[in-house]
Amino acid sequence: MATQHSRSAARLMMAPAVVLLLGWMLVPLTMTLYFSFKKYLPLRGGDLGWVGFDNYVRFVTSSAFWPSVLTTLTIVGGVLAITVILGILLAVLLNQPMWGQGVVRILVIAPFFVMPTVSALVWKNMFMDPNYGLLAYLWEFFGAEPVQWLSQASLTSIIMIVSWQWLPFATLILLTAIQSLDSEQLEAAEMDGAPSTKRFAFITLPHLGRAITVVILIQTIFLLSIFAEIFVTTGGAFGTKTLTYLIFQRVLESQNVGLGSAGGVYAIILANIVAIFLMRIVGKNLDA
Amino acid sequence: MSLRNSVLAATAMSLVTASGAFAETVTIATVNNGDMIRMQGLTDDFTAKTGHVVEWVTLEENVLRQRVTTDISTKGGAFDIMTIGMYETPIWGANGWLVPLDDLSAEYDADDILPAMAGGLSYEGTLYAAPFYGESSMIMYRTDLMEKAGLEMPKAPTWTFIREAAAKMTDRANDINGICLRGKAGWGEGGAFITAMSNSFGARWFDEDWNAQFDTEAWANTLNFYKGMMDESGPAGYATNGFNENLSLFQQGKCGMWIDATVAASFVTNPNDSTVADKVSFALAPDNGLGKRSNWLWAWALAIPAGTQKEAAAKLFVEWATSKSYIELVAANEGWANVPPGARKSLYENPEYMKVPFAQMTLDSILSANPENPTVDPVPYVGVQFAAIPEFAGIATEVSQEFSAAYAGQQTVEEALAKAQALTNDAMEAAGYR
Amino acid sequence: MARTVTQKRKIINTAAAWSVGLLIFFPILWTILTSFKTEAQAIADPPLFLGFDWTLENYAAVMERSNYGRFLWNSIVIAGGSTILGIIIAVPAAWSMAFVPSKRTKDILLWMLSTKMLPAVGVLYPIYLLFIRLGILDTKIGLVIVLMLINLPIIVWMLYTYFKEIPGEILEAARMDGATLKEEVLYVLTPMAIPGIASTLLLNVILAWNEAFWTLNLTAAKAAPLTAFIASYSSPEGLFYAKLSAASTMAIAPILILGWFSQKQLVSGLTFGAVK
Numbered sequence: 002m003a004t005q006h007s008r009s010a011a012r013l014m015m016a017p018a019v020v021l022l023l024g025w026m027l028v029p030l031t032m033t034l035y036f037s038f039k040k041y042l043p044l045r046g047g048d049l050g051w052v053g054f055d056n057y058v059r060f061v062t063s064s065a066f067w068p069s070v071l072t073t074l075t076i077v078g079g080v081l082a083i084t085v086i087l088g089i090l091l092a093v094l095l096n097q098p099m100w101g102q103g104v105v106r107i108l109v110i111a112p113f114f115v116m117p118t119v120s121a122l123v124w125k126n127m128f129m130d131p132n133y134g135l136l137a138y139l140w141e142f143f144g145a146e147p148v149q150w151l152s153q154a155s156l157t158s159i160i161m162i163v164s165w166q167w168l169p170f171a172t173l174i175l176l177t178a179i180q181s182l183d184s185e186q187l188e189a190a191e192m193d194g195a196p197s198t199k200r201f202a203f204i205t206l207p208h209l210g211r212a213i214t215v216v217i218l219i220q221t222i223f224l225l226s227i228f229a230e231i232f233v234t235t236g237g238a239f240g241t242k243t244l245t246y247l248i249f250q251r252v253l254e255s256q257n258v259g260l261g262s263a264g265g266v267y268a269i270i271l272a273n274i275v276a277i278f279l280m281r282i283v284g285k286n287l288d289a
Numbered sequence: 290m291s292l293r294n295s296v297l298a299a300t301a302m303s304l305v306t307a308s309g310a311f312a313e314t315v316t317i318a319t320v321n322n323g324d325m326i327r328m329q330g331l332t333d334d335f336t337a338k339t340g341h342v343v344e345w346v347t348l349e350e351n352v353l354r355q356r357v358t359t360d361i362s363t364k365g366g367a368f369d370i371m372t373i374g375m376y377e378t379p380i381w382g383a384n385g386w387l388v389p390l391d392d393l394s395a396e397y398d399a400d401d402i403l404p405a406m407a408g409g410l411s412y413e414g415t416l417y418a419a420p421f422y423g424e425s426s427m428i429m430y431r432t433d434l435m436e437k438a439g440l441e442m443p444k445a446p447t448w449t450f451i452r453e454a455a456a457k458m459t460d461r462a463n464d465i466n467g468i469c470l471r472g473k474a475g476w477g478e479g480g481a482f483i484t485a486m487s488n489s490f491g492a493r494w495f496d497e498d499w500n501a502q503f504d505t506e507a508w509a510n511t512l513n514f515y516k517g518m519m520d521e522s523g524p525a526g527y528a529t530n531g532f533n534e535n536l537s538l539f540q541q542g543k544c545g546m547w548i549d550a551t552v553a554a555s556f557v558t559n560p561n562d563s564t565v566a567d568k569v570s571f572a573l574a575p576d577n578g579l580g581k582r583s584n585w586l587w588a589w590a591l592a593i594p595a596g597t598q599k600e601a602a603a604k605l606f607v608e609w610a611t612s613k614s615y616i617e618l619v620a621a622n623e624g625w626a627n628v629p630p631g632a633r634k635s636l637y638e639n640p641e642y643m644k645v646p647f648a649q650m651t652l653d654s655i656l657s658a659n660p661e662n663p664t665v666d667p668v669p670y671v672g673v674q675f676a677a678i679p680e681f682a683g684i685a686t687e688v689s690q691e692f693s694a695a696y697a698g699q700q701t702v703e704e705a706l707a708k709a710q711a712l713t714n715d716a717m718e719a720a721g722y723r
Numbered sequence: 724m725a726r727t728v729t730q731k732r733k734i735i736n737t738a739a740a741w742s743v744g745l746l747i748f749f750p751i752l753w754t755i756l757t758s759f760k761t762e763a764q765a766i767a768d769p770p771l772f773l774g775f776d777w778t779l780e781n782y783a784a785v786m787e788r789s790n791y792g793r794f795l796w797n798s799i800v801i802a803g804g805s806t807i808l809g810i811i812i813a814v815p816a817a818w819s820m821a822f823v824p825s826k827r828t829k830d831i832l833l834w835m836l837s838t839k840m841l842p843a844v845g846v847l848y849p850i851y852l853l854f855i856r857l858g859i860l861d862t863k864i865g866l867v868i869v870l871m872l873i874n875l876p877i878i879v880w881m882l883y884t885y886f887k888e889i890p891g892e893i894l895e896a897a898r899m900d901g902a903t904l905k906e907e908v909l910y911v912l913t914p915m916a917i918p919g920i921a922s923t924l925l926l927n928v929i930l931a932w933n934e935a936f937w938t939l940n941l942t943a944a945k946a947a948p949l950t951a952f953i954a955s956y957s958s959p960e961g962l963f964y965a966k967l968s969a970a971s972t973m974a975i976a977p978i979l980i981l982g983w984f985s986q987k988q989l990v991s992g993l994t995f996g997a998v999k
Contacts, residue, residue, distance in 0.1 A: 010904055011819030018816035018879055019831065025872040026838045032849035042720065043362030043848075044380060044679030059719055064712065065687075091743065098729070099737040106990065107983050108744035111751055114982045116933040116950060119971045122957050123754050126964055131526035132538060133766040133964070135753065149526040152697040168747070173993050215995040219877075222839045229935050232351070233957070238474035238690040239697065249844040253355050255683025256362070258848050260719065265845025272840030280833060316944045321959040326788060344944035347789075347955035352939065359847065359940065365855050367943035537766060537962060556961055562762070 030269070037262035044256045056263035065247055070271065072156065073243040077224045077275075079160040080167060081217055087164075088171030088216065089209065093201070095172070096179045106176075113169035121233035124162045125151065129234075155239035162230055167223075171216045178212035179205065218279055225272055244268050312340040313602040317370040318357050320589065321347045324422055324552075324629045325372065327619060328610055334618060335609045341602045350477065354682075361386050361594050368594065369603045373418060375409040375588050375660070379677045382412030388593040388600055390416045390607070397608050401633050406588050409660050409672075418590035419611040422552065423631030425654035426485065426584040428572040429539065429557055430546040431565060434458045434465065438545075445573040445582075448489065448514065451546065455522035458545030467522030469544035470515070473531035474693040476685030481585055481674040482548075483692060484685070487511040489576045489583040491665040494676050494713075499669060499722040501713035503688075503706045512702045516695065528696035540564060548574055550587070551654055554647035555626050571650040573657065579665050585674035586658035588632065631655055680720045684713050751975075758782070758968035765964035781969035789952055791973060798948035798977075800863050801938065802931035805870035806878075806924055812871070813878040814920075818908060820879075821886035822894065832883065835876040843936045854941055861943040869941065870931045877930070878923055884995055885919030886912070921988045925981075932978045949974040 037056050040049040060066060095106060112120065128134045129150035137147035150158040182205060190200050226245050235241045237250060248268060252261030319325045325347065332343045346368065348356060357371045361381060373381070381387050393399045399407075399416065406420045428446070435442055438457035443450065455467030471482040484494070492507035502508065519527050522545075524538055532549060536556055539547045540563040547553070560566040574584035591607045593600060609615060613635060619628045626645050628636070636642050637652045663673040670676035675685065688709040695705035717723050745752075757765050759777045767775075785791065820828045850869075851860075859865030889912065897911045913920070935950040942951060956963065956970040982989065 007823050007904070008825075011823035014815030014819040015831075017812045018835075018875060021812065021872060022835055022838050022875060025875075026841070028853070029841065029846035029849050032852075033846055036848070042679070043358075044384065045720070046384070047362075059715075063715065064708065094736065094740050094743065097736040097740070098733050099740050100733070101737065101741065103986075105740045105744040107986055108748040110982065110986060110989075111748050111979065114929060114933075114979045115751065115975050116935060116953065118935045118950060118953050118957075119754075119975060120750070122953070122967060123750055123971065126967070127753060127757065128750065130534075131529070132524070132534070132543075133768075135770055138768070138770055147525070149529065149697065152526060152528045152693070153699075165747070165750070173990055174995065177990060177993060218836075219995065222836060225840055226842050228844065236351070236474055236686075236690075238693050239699065240694070245842045245844055248842055250683060250686065252844060252847060253358065254686050255716065256358065256679055257683070257719065261845060265842055268842040268845060269840070272842075273837065276833070276837050276840065318943070321955050321957075323959065323961055326959075329788065346944050346947065346951070348951070349954050349957045349959070352954045356940065359851055360943075363848065363851050363855060365851060365860055367861050532960060533958060533963075536960070540962075541766070552960070562962060 033262045033265045035262075036258050037266050039259045041259040041262075042257055052259065056259045057266070060251070060260055060263045060267060065242060066267075068240065069242045069244045069247040072241060073225065073245070073271070075156060076160055076163065076227065076243060077221060079156075080163045080224055081220060083160065083164040084167045084171040084220065085213055085216060087168055088175045089206075089213075091168070091172045092175035092179050093205070095176055109172055110169040112165050113167075113173075115166070117166060117227070117229040118233060120166055121162060121230045124158075124165075125234045129158055151235050152239050155235050155241045159230055159234060159241055162234070163224065163227060166230075167220055170220070174216050175209060175212050178209050182208050221275060221279060225275065244271060312342060313599050314342045314344055315369045315599055315602050315606055316344045316346065316367070317372070317591075317606070318346045318348065318353060318368045319372040320350050320353050322350075322589070323556075325589075327623065327627070328421070328615075331615075331618060331622070335606060338609070339602070339605050341605065343606065351475075364594075364596055366594070366596060366598075369597045369599045370606060371592050371594060372421070372589055373592050374590065375586065376672065376675050376677060376682065378410045378418045378590060378592060379412045379671065380679050381592070382415065382417035386595055387417040388595050388597075388604070390419055390593075390604075393419075393604075393608060397612055398635075401613070401635050403632060403634055403655060405586060405655055405658065405660070406632055409586060410588060410590050418588075418592035419607050420588040420590045420632040421611055422629035423586075423588040423655060424551045425586050425631070425651065425658050426482075426549055426574050427551050427554075427650055427654045428546055428548050428574060429554060429569055430572065431458075431542075431544070431568050432570045433568045434545045435570075442570065442572050446575050448575045448577050448583075451548075451575045452514070452518045452521075455518060455546060459522040464543055465545060466524040466538070466543055467545045468518065469524055469530065469535040469538050469547045470519060470527065471531055471535065471549065472519065472523075472527040472693055472696045473529055473534070474686065474690040475531070476675065476682050476689060478531040478689070479693060479696075480685045480689035481587075483511065483515065483689070485574070485585040485674040486515065486583040488581045488664050488673065489574075489579060490514070491577070491579050491581075493664040493666055493668045495668060495670060495717075497667060497669050499717055501710050501717065503710035503713065508706055509702065512692065512695065512706065516702060519696065528693045548583070551647065551651040552630060554651065555630075558626070558646060569646075571647055573650070573654060581663070581665055582657055584654050584658050586655065586660055587674070680716055680722075684716045687712055687716075751979075754968045755972050757965055758972045760965050760968075762962035762965045765968070766962065781965045782973070784966060785956070785969050785973065789955060789970075791952065794947060794949045794952040795977065797863060797942075797946055798932055798950075801866045801870060801946070801948050802928045804863070804867040805874065805931050806927040808867060809871045809875050809878045809927060810882075810920065810924065813875060813882050814913075815908070817879050817882035817886055818912065820883050821889075822891065832880060835879055839873065839876050847940060850937075851941070860941060861946050863946045865941060866938060866946060866948075869937050870934055873934065873937070874927045874930055878927055881923040881926065881995060882916070882919060885916050885923075889915050918988065918991060921985075922991065922993050925985050925989045926993060929978060929982065 038051055040052045128136050131137055131147050131149050140147040148154055187200055187204055190204060228245050231241050231246050237246045248261050248264040251257050251264055329345050336342055360367045406423045407416060410416055410418045430442055440454050459467035471479045473479045490507050490511040492511050493502050496502055535547055536553055538544050539557055542565045557563050557569050558566050574582050576582040591610060593603045597603060616628045625642050630651055642648055658673050660672050670678060675681055691705040691708045694700050695702050758781055760775055761778055764771055764775050854860045854865055894907060897907050938948050938950045953970055953974050956967045
């Protein structure tokens with residue numbers, strides 16, 4: 002179908018986006034690589050010469066490195082699990098006939114419009130604070146000892162906050178997918194006497210495969226680099242230091258740009274491993 | 290003489306007015322604390338006097354640090370004035386990143402700055418930042434609860450007394466904690482408190498060869514004492530309490546004692562915010578009889594990045610904001626209790642100000658802190674609750690995160706200290722000290 | 724009989740959905756309520772839901788302290804500008820990927836998405852130095868460019884999935900009628916893709932509005948958007964819940980209102996090709 006002419010036109014049309022993104026990727030990447038082989042300490046006069054792989058070795062042998070990778074994966078995995086599962090349930094619920102569907106949908110998607118900094122601040126201060134937080138009152142009301150959310154259940158708390166932010170996104174995509182489901186198929190199954198759980202498991206869920214894939218792909222991209230939620234709530238304490246946060250500590254708090262840049266390279270490697278892994282499961286589903 | 294002075298003043302004024310023709314816009318980065326917000330509200334006075342306009346970038350403390358450090362180390366020039374502390378000033382000054390403030394006007398009277406503050410904001414004898422307000426730390430306590438416990442607070446108590454008093458004042462049934470202290474991770478939060486406290490236990494961050502000292506008896510004693518006392522008499526979840534959390538606890542009447550920044554005194558004695566405003570008294574931070582008390586020294590100060598195009602206007606602003614007349618301006622508008630404290634000698638010679646209940650204790654606390662000689666054993670660094678080396682902020686934040694995890698019961702004190710020792714030595718090695 | 728059953732089910736559905744909806748919305752509602760309390764009421768024990776003296780003093784204080792109008796305007800320009808610029812660049816790219824696919828199309832798409840995985844913190848210094856060199860530190864244009872680049876992969880991908888759904892025959896028919904490439908894109912493709920473009924636009928305005936790392940670190944006084952406005956109300960010394968709530972409400976209100984008015988477009992278009 003495509004002629005030679007349209008092919009070259011297509012290439013031309015793609016060029017601006019590709020060139021820009023290539024630049025956006027290559028310029029920082031090159032600079033990161035450059036810095037990562039340097040001893041670069043802004044507070045000690047900046048560039049102190051080449052150091053080979055010292056930064057890479059130091060970053061990876063630091064006791065904080067592997068825990069931070071684990072924390073990153075835990076947060077990404079936890080949030081994905083929660084948002085996908087609750088998202089499916091919520092999408093199914095919202096797809097039922099009811100009064101005020103539009104309003105409910107608005108309520109459900111609202112968290113997506115809230116800045117991550119704001120939602121972290123609100124959760125930290127007004128809900129999870131052990132003295133003045135609403136959750137503490139709730140626990141006390143039921144005679145329970147209030148939970149020290151951000152110290153004793155730190156990782157859970159962060160996963161909760163981030164899940165709250167991303168649940169609307171997952172729900173929306175899954176809802177659109179459910180709405181596109183052929184209702185005749187479901188009705189036919191109902192006629193045949195299939196119970197609702199079976200209908201869900203054999204018709205609805207398979208139909209959602211693509212949507213789930215999309216949710217996982219897009220959210221992973223954003224979740225790998227969450228920062229504000231941790232910066233605002235725990236500042237990396239109590240085992241909530243992700244790889245991104247560890248890099249932040251090296252670059253900005255310790256003012257060691259070389260070491261942080263080496264960390265950046267590791268983060269890119271981790272992101273690519275996750276990406277390859279994703280492509281494996283996603284790729285088949287995505288041959289759009 | 291007075292005629293000559295007024296002539297000089299008139300000349301100065303006319304010069305200033307003349308320079309108003311080249312009105313400039315000065316951008317200042319500052320922290321969102323009450324005194325700075327007040328300064329922001331009074332900017333019109335500066336503009337009226339000089340013709341220069343001020344743009345404010347008001348940020349939360351952690352964001353501010355991140356922002357100004359990035360800008361100054363890359364010579365970004367986004368700000369003409371930066372609000373920085375005693376930790377940054379000598380380091381940045383040594384790097385030549387700040388405009389020396391050695392030519393301030395005679396009217397400004399730089400010699401009036403408290404020597405402890407001027408010393409901490411100088412590098413090799415040159416002032417690089419002008420103190421907007423200064424603070425030490427002290428004990429704030431509830432007189433009614435102290436009386437109920439049948440105790441009397443000495444003017445300069447020991448840690449043993451404090452622990453005992455805290456236990457007696459604690460009344461869990463009525464939600465009263467004997468003592469509230471910072472435990473929150475961060476070098477400027479719990480890190481600052483525990484470091485200042487460790488000084489009175491004879492501990493230090495580094496020996497004279499920059500070896501970390503967390504494997505010493507003194508540090509174990511400090512941490513065990515702190516954790517023991519807080520578990521006995523501290524509020525639930527103290528491992529995440531910083532200045533703010535403790536302030537609201539104290540204001541709500543939930544603390545018997547609180548050892549923290551002297552500037553907190555004006556908050557806890559303010560009847561608008563505090564339910565215990567008329568039941569608060571003050572004492573020096575405790576010691577252990579080793580010759581060092583556990584109070585710190587800090588100043589929020591205004592500095593001008595080298596290379597700014599608006600140095601002259603920026604200097605005018607720094608002079609205005611840290612001058613005697615600014616203090617008078619605030620006093621006239623908001624009362625003496627609200628003037629920025631701890632920066633100038635003359636403030637503590639003012640009989641009006643000395644009527645403020647916490648004025649004398651603030652001064653005594655400031656005078657008892659010595660950044661040049663902060664510890665029992667000698668150290669290679671300057672600074673009471675910090676070591677003024679570029680690596681400290683990063684290291685101390687990580688160390689305090691380990692400590693907070695110990696406070697929260699996620700690891701033992703020994704584990705926390707062992708990790709602190711390892712990561713400190715590692716970072717010092719990376720920086721080339723060892 | 725069947726009627727009453729569905730009626731009963733409808734009641735249960737409604738009750739369940741509303742409960743869940745209100746639960747999810749509650750943190751935002753609580754923030755809005757708190758913004759009308761005094762600082763002391765904000766931490767009152769037990770918490771006050773509606774029975775307090777409503778006050779506007781926090782809003783007055785915030786308006787007096789900050790130039791809200793400027794922050795708001797900067798947010799609008801940066802979020803709007805970066806989205807529009809992104810769409811202008813992405814439409815041709817997405818078009819060619821959708822209608823003239825090659826073996827590498829999918830690889831290019833996935834590569835574009837992977838550029839979003841670069842941890843921003845790691846490249847703060849390089850980008851900051853670059854901004855100084857280019858003289859675009861603390862300018863709106865600088866942020867428009869950065870946010871456009873950050874969101875471009877998402878825009879391209881969203882548009883690509885919409886364009887894929889447009890049957891190729893229509894384009895061929897247009898071509899038969901002698902439409903040029905430009906006319907084809909402008910008069911045939913674009914009108915058909917408008918719902919998709921609209922939801923792409925909305926999603927990216929939201930993402931750009933909420934971006935809090937670059938907008939905070941690359942601005943000072945002139946170009947700072949609402950994310951920086953929030954940073955001046957979080958955790959000062961003293962009580963701050965009420966004022967923080969007022970500032971938060973002011974920062975999220977514009978985008979929340981936009982989102983609510985346009986939720987139909989957003990919902991119908993937000994598929995990322997998830998629907999076949």
